[in-house]
Amino acid sequence: MTRKMRGATAVALGATVALLATACAGQGTADQDTDTDETTTSEGGDVTLQWWHNSNTGEGKEYYDQVAADFEAANPGVTIEVSAQQHEDMTTRLQAAFQSGSGIPDVYMSRGGGELLVEVEGGLVRDLTEDAAETIDTISAFAGQYSVEDRVYALPFSMGLVGFWYNTDLFAEAGITDVSPNPTIDEFNGYVDQLKDAGIDPISVGAGDGWPAAHYWYYNVVRECTFDTVEAAIDSGDYSDDCFIAAGEQLEDLIETEPFNPGFLGTVAQSGPTSASGLLATERVAMELAGHWEPGVVGGLREDGEVPDFLGWFAYPTFDGQAGDPNDQMGGGDAWSVSAQAPDVAVDFAEYLLSDEVQIGFAELDMGLPTNPAATDSLTNETLAQLIPVRDSGGNTQLYLDTRLGQSVGGAMNDAIALMFAEQAGPQDVVDAIEDAAAQ
C-alpha cells in the first residue's frame, strides 16, 4: 500500500506539472522553409490562398467575403479560403502556426512592432518592399511601423490613435461646455475637478488588464520625449534620458488627483458593463482613454447595440515645456502580412485589399480608419471621422509601446506601469523594468 500510495502521489503530481508544462511545451521542430502544405499549386495554375482576418461578425464579415469573391472573379484560377476569427482566437492560432511552422496562412493580420520583428527574424514573413512598392507609396505615412531596417513587411490598412472618448451629456451636466479638442494638462485637470464636484466619476481605466493603464505612460512618453529620443532608446536599450522619468512623474501627478473609477485596479478593459468601456457605455463615468475601436466597443455594450450619440473625442492633453511635438500621437493599427512561403498572387491580393475601392468600402462601414488617402473621406461615423485630421496632421504616430517592444519587454513594462497605478512603483521602476527585460 505504501508503494502504491507513493506511486499515486507521483502520478498526481506529475500530471499536474505536466499539464502546466505542456502549456509551454512543443518546440518548433518542423522545418519552416519546406512547409507549403497549406498552399496548393496545381499544374493548371490554380492557386488557393488562405486569408485570416478578425472581422468575424455582421457587415464586416459580409464585406470581406465579397472582397474575396471579387478578387476571385477578377483572377480566374485563384480561390481564397477566408477564415474570419475572433481576434484573440486568431492571434493564438497565428502564434501556434508560427511556433509549429505549419498552417501559416498566406495573408494574415499583423500589428507590427516587436511582434513583427520576431516573425521577420524567424524568416516567416515576406518582404514586400519591392513587390508591393506602388501600394507602399500610397500609404507611406504609415509604413514605418511595419518596417524592419527599412524593409516593409506588412501593408497597414487601418491606423488609429488613442485619445479621450467622453460623454458630452455628462460633461454638460458638470458645466463643462467648452471642451478643447486638444487640451493642456491644466485644462484637463479642470475637467476632472468639475466632474468630481458634480459627483461624476471622471475617468474609467481597465488597470486590471494592464495595457489600458499603460497607455497613459506611453502617451506621456510621446509628450515628454522627442520621437527620435524614443526611437534611439528602443534601438539601444538605453532609456536613461530624463524624459522617460518625466513621463512617469506626470503619470504620478495624474494618479494623485484620483480621477479614476472606484475599483480601477481590478477593472477589466472591455468585457461586460462593469469594464472600463462598459462604465462609459452605461453613462457611469465621463471619459475613457482608448483607441479608435471605442465607438464600436461602447455600442456593443449598450442595450440597443448602437453607438451612442453622446460620444465625443479629444486628444491626449499636452504638458508645459514638453519636448515632444504636440502633433505626435500614440496609436496603432492593423496591417496585412504575406507569409514567406505564400505564392506571388498573395501579394496581389494584399495590394488589392489596400486599393481605393476596397478601402472606401471599408471606411463606409466604419470598420477602421483607412490608410489609403482616397478613402479617408468615406467614413460614415462623424466622431470617428474626427480622428482623421488629427492623425494626418503631420506629426509622428508612435505605436503602442508594448506592441512596439514585443511581448517580452512590453509585458514587463505594462506590469511595472500597473504597479505604478497601485502606487507600488515609481517612475524609475518602470524604466528599470524595461531596461532589465530588454537586456535579457
Place this chain on the structure above:
Amino acid sequence: MADDSTVSTTAAPPATSSGPAAGATRTGRPAAGQSAGGRTAHSNLRKRLEIAFFVTPALALLFLFVAWPVVTAVQMSMFRWNGIGPLVDFVGLQNYVRVLSNDVFIGSLVNNLIIIASSIAIQLPLGLAIALLLNRKMWGQGLMRTVIFMPYVLAEVVAGVIWFQLLQPQYGVIDTVLQSVGIDPPPQGWLGDMDLALWTVVVILTWKYIGLAVILFLAGLQGVPDELYEAAQLDGASWWQVQRKITIPLLGPTIRTWAFLSMIGSLQLFDMVWILTRGGPANATSTMAIFLVNEGTNRANFGIAGAASVILFVIALTMAVLYQRLVMRRDTKGGS
C-alpha cells in the same frame, strides 16, 4: 489521484481474469505430455504477457503526456526561447536564477503558501464542524448535504465568473447589500484592494472547497463503529467528549488525506484566481501557476516559464514526499 484509480483498475483485470482463463485452458484441453513444471512456467509467462498487454497503453499515455512534457520542460528551461524556431540559445541555469530572484515569483510562492496554510486552518475546523453536525439525524439532512456540496460540483470558471460579478465594486450585489445596511465596502472593491484581494480569494476558495472536506469527513464518519459510541455513552461521556476522544482521532487518516489533497490543490491554484483577478491587483493574488502562464503564454518567455514549471514541480514533489514520509506514514503503512 484520478490517475491512480485508472492505473489500478487497468492493472486489476489481468490479475483476476488470468486465473479463470488459465484454469479453463487446463481443464478444457488436458495437457498431453506437458510436465507440471513447464505448465507453471508457461502460465507465468502468459500472466506477464497479459499484464504487459493491459498496462502498456496506460504506460504509453503516462509517458506521452506526463514524462515527456516534464523532460521537454526541463530542456526548455535551459534555453532562451521565444517560441519560434528551434532551441538554440543555451543559457544553462540562468533562467532558474532569474525566476528565483524575481520578486513576482517569490511573491507568488508566498501567496501559494498562504493559501495552503489558510485553506487548512479554515476548512479543517469548519468542515469538521459541518460534518459532525450533518452526521446527526435531523430534518433536511439530505438537502443540507447537497447544498454544502453544490459549490464543489460547480465548474470553477462558472463559480469564478459568478463571484466576480457579485463582487463588482460599487454596483455589485455584495457592495449594494452592504451599502444598504450602512456598511461601507472598500473603495477599490474586494478584489481591487491590494490588502483584501488575497483574503477575498481565500474566502471564495473556502466556499468552493468546503464541500469536498465535508463529504470526505462524512464518509470517514461512517467508518467509526457504533459500539465505540455506545461504550462511551455507557461510561457517561458527554457528546463533546465523544467527539474529541473518539470521532476525531478515528477520522485521522481521512483528515490527513484531505489535507494532502488540499495542499496539492492550493499549490496548483490557477483558474479561480485567473477569473477573479488575473493575479492582480499589482500581483497581490498571483500564484506560481499564474506567473508561469504570464511569462509563457503572454510574454513568450518560454525558457523562463519552463524554469518556473520545473521549480513548481520540485516544490510540489518535495512537499508531497515529505508529507507522505512524515505525516501519512502511519496511514499508508497500515494498509499494505
